[in-house]
Amino acid sequence: MITIYHNNRCSKSRNGLQLLEESGKDFKIVKYLEDIPNEKELKDIIDLLKIKPIDLVRQNESIWKSNFKGKDLSDADIISAMVEHPKLIERPIVVNGKKAVIGRPSEKILEII
Template sequence: MIKIYHNPRCRKSREGLQIVENSGKEFEIREYLKELPSEEELSSVIGLLKIKPIDLVRKNEAIWKESYKGKELSDSEIIKAMAENPKLIERPIVIHNNVAVIGRPPEKIQQIL
């Protein structure tokens, strides 16, 4: 089953959800700002994305700029920051068949569907 980490207030996330809906495949929506992901879940998603934790961070968010920017953080500290402040997580993230992509641009989602 397809899983999309979704923020309904984000235009790119809504566009990504539309692509998933149009695929006609069964999917699950994870509104990660309401149902916060654990550090373990984020680590798993990062592994599927095959990226470094810092590459999943929205670096223009005020929380990042005020609390983390310019600091030397370990991967686990970055993951903890995202778990505690899920607004820092890039979106949308789509997972299908143990492969994941960040839907920026949203058309990248079609590659795994």
């Protein structure tokens, strides 16, 4: 099952959702600002993306700049920050089995569906 971690207020996320709808494939939507992934779920997503936790952080968000920027944070600290402040999570994320992408640009989603 394909899963999109989605924020409807984000145009890139809406574009990714539209691409999935047009694909005709079954998928589920996780509104991650409401249904916040826990630390294990985030770690699993990061592992599928084959990135470091910091690469999933929206570092231009004011929450990041005022609370975390410039601090010596471990990967676990960064994951905890994303759980505490899900707005920091880059979007959209699409997971399909053992593959995942950050849908920026949206066309990257086509690589795994």
